[in-house]
Amino acid sequence: MNEAVALTPERILETTEDVLRRFGLAKATVVDVARALDVSHGSVYRHFPSKASLRDAVAKRWLDRANEPLCKLAAADGPAPERLEQWLRTMFAIKQKKVCDDPEMFATYLALAQEAREVVEAYKNKQCDLVAKILSDGVAQGVFEIDDIKATARAVFDATVRYHHPAHAEEWAKPECPSRIDALIALLLKGLRACKS
Amino acid sequence: MNEAVALTPERILETTEDVLRRFGLAKATVVDVARALDVSHGSVYRHFPSKASLRDAVAKRWLDRANEPLCKLAAADGPAPERLEQWLRTMFAIKQKKVCDDPEMFATYLALAQEAREVVEAYKNKQCDLVAKILSDGVAQGVFEIDDIKATARAVFDATVRYHHPAHAEEWAKPECPSRIDALIALLLKGLRACKS
DNA sequence: TGCCTGACAGATATTGAAATCTGTCAGCGG
DNA sequence: CCGCTGACAGATTTCAATATCTGTCAGGCA
Numbered sequence: 001m002n003e004a005v006a007l008t009p010e011r012i013l014e015t016t017e018d019v020l021r022r023f024g025l026a027k028a029t030v031v032d033v034a035r036a037l038d039v040s041h042g043s044v045y046r047h048f049p050s051k052a053s054l055r056d057a058v059a060k061r062w063l064d065r066a067n068e069p070l071c072k073l074a075a076a077d078g079p080a081p082e083r084l085e086q087w088l089r090t091m092f093a094i095k096q097k098k099v100c101d102d103p104e105m106f107a108t109y110l111a112l113a114q115e116a117r118e119v120v121e122a123y124k125n126k127q128c129d130l131v132a133k134i135l136s137d138g139v140a141q142g143v144f145e146i147d148d149i150k151a152t153a154r155a156v157f158d159a160t161v162r163y164h165h166p167a168h169a170e171e172w173a174k175p176e177c178p179s180r181i182d183a184l185i186a187l188l189l190k191g192l193r194a195c196k197s
Numbered sequence: 198m199n200e201a202v203a204l205t206p207e208r209i210l211e212t213t214e215d216v217l218r219r220f221g222l223a224k225a226t227v228v229d230v231a232r233a234l235d236v237s238h239g240s241v242y243r244h245f246p247s248k249a250s251l252r253d254a255v256a257k258r259w260l261d262r263a264n265e266p267l268c269k270l271a272a273a274d275g276p277a278p279e280r281l282e283q284w285l286r287t288m289f290a291i292k293q294k295k296v297c298d299d300p301e302m303f304a305t306y307l308a309l310a311q312e313a314r315e316v317v318e319a320y321k322n323k324q325c326d327l328v329a330k331i332l333s334d335g336v337a338q339g340v341f342e343i344d345d346i347k348a349t350a351r352a353v354f355d356a357t358v359r360y361h362h363p364a365h366a367e368e369w370a371k372p373e374c375p376s377r378i379d380a381l382i383a384l385l386l387k388g389l390r391a392c393k394s
Numbered sequence: 395t396g397c398c399t400g401a402c403a404g405a406t407a408t409t410g411a412a413a414t415c416t417g418t419c420a421g422c423g424g
Numbered sequence: 425c426c427g428c429t430g431a432c433a434g435a436t437t438t439c440a441a442t443a444t445c446t447g448t449c450a451g452g453c454a
Contacts, residue, residue, distance in 0.1 A: 159359075167362075167364035188356070
């Protein structure tokens with residue numbers, strides 16, 4: 001083993017994220033990453049077969065990190081409607097926080113996500129599964145009335161696209177946004193709820 | 198009056214659309230438009246103060262044309278749920294047709310719309326008003342149960358963003374799309390409908 | 395007079411040569 | 425033997441010179 005820290009995929013990913021943060025997606029090269037790690041760029045290619053795969057791996061890390069709080073919420077227990085509402089609001093908040101905190105970084109993330117199709121697709125599917133989990137809890141609790149849980153979870157995800165898809169990010173800052181979110185969530189919850197009256 | 202056809206704003210718009218169709222948004226210049234009209238480009242500036250205003254006017258024409266069938270549907274009568282469903286499906290179909298028929302032209306339209314913010318905003322508001330019209334008909338018919346019609350109309354518009362906003366156009370061709378639309382519409386209609394049971 | 399032209403200044407886009415980057419691999423050093 | 429290096433070919437990006445475009449306006453023509 002070398003006296004220096006070993007060159008692991010994890011260390012490369014960390015450094016790549018750093019480089020992206022400093023240079024932006026357009027400017028960052030794998031030569032930059034190698035320089036930051038103080039190795040030749042050939043060494044980086046020993047761990048990632050291409051620049052694209054490196055980018056994908058970074059994207060996956062980001063998305064997984066962002067997903068963590070949502071997984072917890074879906075796994076929690078309590079009344080499904082409240083949990084669904086909180087789950088959605090948390091998802092919106094996570095995205096919005098990213099935009100506000102560091103718009104430049106968000107732009108990087110957006111561009112990254114647009115190239116890492118497969119990774120993003122998997123991430124979306126995971127999110128739909130989380131929604132489905134809450135919905136099925138709601139059905140078990142007798143508060144939701146749902147035909148096809150998977151399809152309905154997808155519908156909820158689709159219906160809220162405006163507030164979680166980065167393509168609409170620039171609209172999230174508008175002052176009328178919160179009340180529009182309220183109206184949307186109310187409409188969806190009413191659509192899910194079992195009729196009692 | 199000249200022996201040639203007079204140079205009217207209408208004629209300029211028509212020709213501009215033609216030029217855009219042939220050259221694409223990126224390449225089309227007002228010099229091209231003037232050439233096609235066989236006048237100097239200075240003459241075009243006599244009718245439109247800037248290239249941006251010309252583009253906006255073209256965008257408005259397009260949007261108004263696309264909106265026409267939707268206005269008719271909103272003004273029709275009959276049971277509100279069916280009408281809303283048909284209204285939504287028609288809107289989706291109009292957009293999808295544009296993408297399929299001429300993807301290049303759609304890209305032009307998309308870029309155009311992204312620059313003509315105000316025009317697009319007005320168009321969206323008009324569409325929300327149409328939805329609100331159908332919703333209030335539904336309330337009058339006793340089939341919908343709605344607190345705030347304007348807010349709910351906006352919520353329906355927001356919830357269907359994925360299937361009418363051009364940013365999502367590339368997903369419209371997917372095979373699972375129709376069934377996802379079905380699930381979404383079913384969920385929304387259930388949320389709007391008055392509970393009878 | 396009223397509409398159009400064409401030349402002009404400053405801004406923007408195009409182009410092609412030079413620089414940089416991606417991905418590979420033979421060979422070095424531990 | 426194993427992992428790293430650094431030179432290399434082909435692809436991509438940068439940059440600055442050149443060309444084109446936008447928007448204005450004084451003047452021509454009916």
